Amino acid sequence: MNRDCSYGDSIMIQRAWYLLCLTPALSVAVALSSQMASADKALDPIALLSEYVAVDTVNPPGNEANAVAFYARYLEAAGIDYEVGESAPGRSNIWARLEGGEQPGLMLLQHTDVVPADERFWTTPPLEAQVEAGYLIGRGVIDMKGTGIAQFLAFLALAQSELPLQRDVVFMATADEEAGGFYGVDWVIKNRPSAFEGIGFVLNEGGSGSLRAGEKVFAIEVTQKVPVWFRLSAEGMPGHGSYPRPTAAVTTLITALVDLNNQPFPIRVIPAVDRYFKGLGAGIDGQEGQDFMDLASAVKRPDFIQELHENHPALHALLRDTCSITMLKGSEKINVVPPIAEAEVDCRMLPDRPAEAFVKDFKERLGGAQIDVELIMAFSPAISDAESALVRSIERTLGNLYPSARFTFSVASGFTDSHFTRDLGIESYGFSPMLYRDGEASGVHGNNEAIHIERYQKAVADYQSVVEAFVLTDQ
Numbered sequence: 001m002n003r004d005c006s007y008g009d010s011i012m013i014q015r016a017w018y019l020l021c022l023t024p025a026l027s028v029a030v031a032l033s034s035q036m037a038s039a040d041k042a043l044d045p046i047a048l049l050s051e052y053v054a055v056d057t058v059n060p061p062g063n064e065a066n067a068v069a070f071y072a073r074y075l076e077a078a079g080i081d082y083e084v085g086e087s088a089p090g091r092s093n094i095w096a097r098l099e100g101g102e103q104p105g106l107m108l109l110q111h112t113d114v115v116p117a118d119e120r121f122w123t124t125p126p127l128e129a130q131v132e133a134g135y136l137i138g139r140g141v142i143d144m145k146g147t148g149i150a151q152f153l154a155f156l157a158l159a160q161s162e163l164p165l166q167r168d169v170v171f172m173a174t175a176d177e178e179a180g181g182f183y184g185v186d187w188v189i190k191n192r193p194s195a196f197e198g199i200g201f202v203l204n205e206g207g208s209g210s211l212r213a214g215e216k217v218f219a220i221e222v223t224q225k226v227p228v229w230f231r232l233s234a235e236g237m238p239g240h241g242s243y244p245r246p247t248a249a250v251t252t253l254i255t256a257l258v259d260l261n262n263q264p265f266p267i268r269v270i271p272a273v274d275r276y277f278k279g280l281g282a283g284i285d286g287q288e289g290q291d292f293m294d295l296a297s298a299v300k301r302p303d304f305i306q307e308l309h310e311n312h313p314a315l316h317a318l319l320r321d322t323c324s325i326t327m328l329k330g331s332e333k334i335n336v337v338p339p340i341a342e343a344e345v346d347c348r349m350l351p352d353r354p355a356e357a358f359v360k361d362f363k364e365r366l367g368g369a370q371i372d373v374e375l376i377m378a379f380s381p382a383i384s385d386a387e388s389a390l391v392r393s394i395e396r397t398l399g400n401l402y403p404s405a406r407f408t409f410s411v412a413s414g415f416t417d418s419h420f421t422r423d424l425g426i427e428s429y430g431f432s433p434m435l436y437r438d439g440e441a442s443g444v445h446g447n448n449e450a451i452h453i454e455r456y457q458k459a460v461a462d463y464q465s466v467v468e469a470f471v472l473t474d475q
């Protein structure tokens with residue numbers, strides 16, 4: 001068939017023939033298409049996502065057991081066995097496995113919790129999904145209940161197809177990602193390690209598609225900056241605010257923080273970031289595009305760094321280790337000089353060296369002040385393989401559907417649960433084929449989080465294609 005494999009009319013028409021565009025999974029995929037038709041009618045993605053948005057999993061406190069009950073109900077209806085692990089009262093995780101062949105298994109990983117939403121700043125109730133101007137509005141529709149439902153529908157379709165899988169597929173929905181994942185993925189790894197047995201690949205949140213000037217670009221997230229969080233404290237003689245001494249806990253701390261702030265970490269272009277900027281630059285005209293394509297030269301110009309910092313702070317953050325001074329604590333009373341002053345500092349290091357090396361650099365910047373430095377948390381750095389079988393399969397599948405699309409590998413300035421699975425040696429990718437226009441993701445963690453309905457429906461179908469192609473064919 002020599003028809004352009006891009007989207008046209010209705011979802012059902014596309015579904016029938018996006019599968020025809022899939023090679024080499026042609027025959028199995030077509031067979032699967034007809035078997036899935038009944039499941040599609042029963043579980044409409046928008047209806048299911050709307051129902052899921054109404055499941056209260058706002059973290060804190062989380063209450064992710066509500067999401068576990070939601071998924072358990074549908075898994076039971078489909079006759080699929082599942083396991084639940086309760087990490088704390090009201091905090092639960094759920095997973096289910098479809099057994100397949102000898103190839104390394106694929107895990108579809110999602111977090112079920114969402115960040116709080118302040119109703120006063122929303123035009124609709126955040127936990128009641130509503131349709132407005134072609135968008136579905138509700139907390140979590142992007143981060144990440146939308147992708148969660150796409151994963152679930154792909155998993156159900158595979159289960160109901162009863163076609164032989166070349167590898168195991170695990171559906172896993174976990175708690176607490178928004179607060180660090182310690183009651184979620186981290187807990188499951190430590191307490192139910194068998195859930196990860198035989199898993200070679202994880203698909204999680206992180207990367208997605210973008211639509212800019214008609215061009216489709218799919219970004220697969222392969223690594224992220226590594227959080228290294230510190231608590232700094234200084235001690236000094238307490239006393240009355242009316243007669244300051246030459247030094248005090250607060251002034252010692254402030255002096256050290258100023259030293260830290262005045263010494264930004266040097267610019268450093270690591271290969272994964274260089275590749276990401278090249279991918280971005282290919283879609284940008286003019287000087288900025290040229291600068292992104294030749295980052296090694298551009299970073300030598302102070303004006304480039306300054307403009308990047310002002311206009312694209314998240315991209316600037318990929319060029320150096322950074323620290324944000326976020327919490328300060330001194331006296332409880334205005335006229336009391338406290339015996340101790342504390343600050344918490346959120347540092348993020350590039351993922352190309354051990355955290356210990358960064359900690360050493362950090363301490364050097366405190367200028368030798370009498371500061372106690374406590375390491376609150378540090379993840380280990382890891383970068384997933386940009387040429388793995390899963391990456392090649394995603395590129396092939398979506399490349400057939402969208403022949404003019406480009407693929408890039410992104411580096412996240414924030415972190416997701418993928419660092420936990422990368423630590424296990426599992427190739428983990430942040431990816432969803434959802435195509436966003438500029439600015440559409442601004443509701444994530446903010447107000448009026450909204451997803452474009454028609455493009456979301458396509459993304460659900462495409463997610464299914466991606467998973468099927470990887471699981472049904474021997475690659």
Ligand SMILES: [Zn+2]
Nearest residue numbers: 143144177205
């Ligand atoms: Zn998320």
